[in-house]
Amino acid sequence: MAESSEAPSVAVRCDSASPERVATATELARTLGLPLVHDGAEAYPLLLVVTDERLELLQVDSTDGPVHCEFTGGAFGYRRAQPLRRELLTRAVGFKGKPLDVIDMTAGLGRDAAVLALLGCHVTAIERDPVVFALLQDGLRRARDANAADTLAERITLVRADACDYLDALPAEALPEVIYLDPMFPERTRSALVKKEMRLLSRLLSGEDDADRLLEAALRSGCHRVVVKRPLHAPHIAAPLVRQPPLQFRGRSARFDVYFPEARPTPAS
Numbered sequence: 001m002a003e004s005s006e007a008p009s010v011a012v013r014c015d016s017a018s019p020e021r022v023a024t025a026t027e028l029a030r031t032l033g034l035p036l037v038h039d040g041a042e043a044y045p046l047l048l049v050v051t052d053e054r055l056e057l058l059q060v061d062s063t064d065g066p067v068h069c070e071f072t073g074g075a076f077g078y079r080r081a082q083p084l085r086r087e088l089l090t091r092a093v094g095f096k097g098k099p100l101d102v103i104d105m106t107a108g109l110g111r112d113a114a115v116l117a118l119l120g121c122h123v124t125a126i127e128r129d130p131v132v133f134a135l136l137q138d139g140l141r142r143a144r145d146a147n148a149a150d151t152l153a154e155r156i157t158l159v160r161a162d163a164c165d166y167l168d169a170l171p172a173e174a175l176p177e178v179i180y181l182d183p184m185f186p187e188r189t190r191s192a193l194v195k196k197e198m199r200l201l202s203r204l205l206s207g208e209d210d211a212d213r214l215l216e217a218a219l220r221s222g223c224h225r226v227v228v229k230r231p232l233h234a235p236h237i238a239a240p241l242v243r244q245p246p247l248q249f250r251g252r253s254a255r256f257d258v259y260f261p262e263a264r265p266t267p268a269s
């Protein structure tokens with residue numbers, strides 16, 4: 001639900017009879033400034049649905065099922081059980097066994113942040129869109145509720161902000177070891193291989209494309225390692241400050257471009 005003229009309208013609906021869940025839906029609609037609908041929801045192509053179990057985002061006019069954040073079961077549960085040390089993301093951030101501090105500038109549905117947290121990294125996951133942020137908050141809450149001993153959720157700190165503004169305001173002593181970004185890529189929507197999560201995010205966030213801005217903010221932050229996820233055959237981000245990435249990790253459908261920027265210049269005293 002970005003501030004774009006092309007962004008489709010979203011409403012909140014409660015599919016639970018539980019008074020507690022109805023109160024959650026009412027509060028969500030109020031804080032997000034979205035209508036709370038019961039019947040006649042056809043006017044809204046996207047619905048944020050409060051169910052008995054979780055918060056879901058649904059495309060009313062699509063056969064794609066709803067999307068939610070998942071850090072314990074489902075496909076992510078399978079991924080949790082896999083060895084992560086050889087994953088491209090693990091290698092791209094330079095993980096060698098010691099937990100890293102990472103800022104994820106584009107949290108999205110939190111899957112990459114969760115992989116890094118599973119490795120033991122401390123991740124500040126930044127998301128600008130309020131609807132996506134609500135899904136993230138719900139996913140982390142359920143992860144905590146499902147298993148209080150599960151430290152994954154404790155290693156992820158969610159921040160709702162524009163990541164460029166956040167980095168620009170970050171003092172040098174608070175810089176992480178790695179900045180990670182996975183900007184939206186327009187061509188993803190045309191591929192048959194695009195997962196329903198990405199199709200839905202592309203629709204929700206239509207009109208947004210600030211890959212150049214994100215990478216420039218990361219490079220000027222003074223962080224020593226910046227990792228960018230790109231579709232395998234996409235050009236590298238050609239923002240004015242950016243040269244060819246000095247290191248790449250290539251997978252079957254995605255690649256990670258790694259940059260090693262200079263330290264932030266200290267202001268003249």
Ligand SMILES: C[S@@+](CC[C@H](N)C(=O)[O-])C[C@H]1O[C@@H](n2cnc3c(N)ncnc32)[C@H](O)[C@@H]1O
Binds near residue numbers: 106108184214
């Ligand atoms: C492709 S998705 C990221 C997917 C994520 N890596 C995952 O594993 O689920 C990109 C996300 O970045 C967010 N985003 C784009 N520009 C942003 C900005 N300037 N600040 C914060 N978030 C931003 C979008 O709202 C979107 O949710």
